[in-house]
Amino acid sequence: MDALSRDQAEIFEHMFSFVDSMALKCAVELRIADIIHSQDCPISLTQIASKIITNSHNSPMISSSPDNNTMLYLNRIMTSLVRKKIFTAQYDHDQNNNQTVLYYGVTSKSRWLLRDSKPSLAPLILMENHPIQMAPWHYFSHIIKDQEGSATAYEKAHGCGIFELASVNGELNKIFNDGMACLGEMVMGAILPAYDVFGCMGSLVDVGGGIGGDLAEIVKSHPHIKGINFDLPHVTATAPESNGVTHVAGNMFESVPSADAIFIKVRILL
Numbered sequence: 001m002d003a004l005s006r007d008q009a010e011i012f013e014h015m016f017s018f019v020d021s022m023a024l025k026c027a028v029e030l031r032i033a034d035i036i037h038s039q040d041c042p043i044s045l046t047q048i049a050s051k052i053i054t055n056s057h058n059s060p061m062i063s064s065s066p067d068n069n070t071m072l073y074l075n076r077i078m079t080s081l082v083r084k085k086i087f088t089a090q091y092d093h094d095q096n097n098n099q100t101v102l103y104y105g106v107t108s109k110s111r112w113l114l115r116d117s118k119p120s121l122a123p124l125i126l127m128e129n130h131p132i133q134m135a136p137w138h139y140f141s142h143i144i145k146d147q148e149g150s151a152t153a154y155e156k157a158h159g160c161g162i163f164e165l166a167s168v169n170g171e172l173n174k175i176f177n178d179g180m181a182c183l184g185e186m187v188m189g190a191i192l193p194a195y196d197v198f199g200c201m202g203s204l205v206d207v208g209g210g211i212g213g214d215l216a217e218i219v220k221s222h223p224h225i226k227g228i229n230f231d232l233p234h235v236t237a238t239a240p241e242s243n244g245v246t247h248v249a250g251n252m253f254e255s256v257p258s259a260d261a262i263f264i265k266v267r268i269l270l
């Protein structure tokens with residue numbers, strides 16, 4: 001291949017690179033990793049499709065024979081995910097039908113797509129690839145050209161910032177908080193064993209603590225701490241109860257509950 005064609009092929013690759021994210025999102029939405037992980041061995045496309053149909057009707061009694069379109073589209077998604085080494089694909093002989101069949105199996109990456117077990121990146125994948133969250137990425141050129149004002153790409157796309165939008169959009173509020181909580185679990189798993197700073201405090205306030213997952217982990221490993229999870233009202237309203245953690249609603253730019261120490265994780269001052 002000459003240099004011109006190679007460069008052109010590379011631009012094509014960049015042009016369609018969003019397809020990888022969409023295939024990942026599709027796999028999470030359809031619970032493909034959960035379906036394959038729940039079996040003891042690799043399974044065929046037909047088996048995956050049947051499970052998807054059964055799951056989508058939410059009843060094992062519904063007939064689960066996939067039609068041609070389902071098989072065609074699922075085949076394309078699986079091809080993309082296998083290319084990214086998220087699943088394996090291997091031909092084997094099916095003795096029941098005396099045919100050679102392609103079987104899909106798990107890899108070390110596929111467990112991060114699981115919906116039914118933790119740790120998982122599934123909530124973050126659903127959040128980052130949601131149309132609301134994708135829209136601001138279309139405004140790069142606008143914010144660069146914009147000579148007046150300092151609107152962010154998010155504000156250009158939605159007319160307000162993410163926290164304001166989440167306060168009036170329950171779906172965004174849930175996917176954002178779930179995404180943050182899943183990220184928090186992983187980060188706290190690294191912070192807690194590495195930083196021995198929590199023993200000396202009697203109370204701790206997590207400012208912008210989301211639904212309180214980080215603080216719950218800290219209090220679990222340091223039960224003497226009185227935890228205060230502080231966030232905006234629409235966030236604390238959906239926070240689950242947790243032993244040793246009190247949820248307090250408010251605006252950090254007005255006041256913050258007092259405690260022996262303040263914990264702030266992730267850049268929130270944009």
Ligand SMILES: C[S@@+](CC[C@H](N)C(=O)[O-])C[C@H]1O[C@@H](n2cnc3c(N)ncnc32)[C@H](O)[C@@H]1O
Nearest residue numbers: 163180184208209210231232251252265266268
């Ligand atoms: C990027 S998230 C981080 C959540 C959590 N700390 C974590 O690391 O997973 C930022 C959090 O700050 C909260 N927040 C934003 N503005 C706030 C404000 N003015 N007062 C209190 N909380 C705020 C948001 O609701 C959100 O839960």
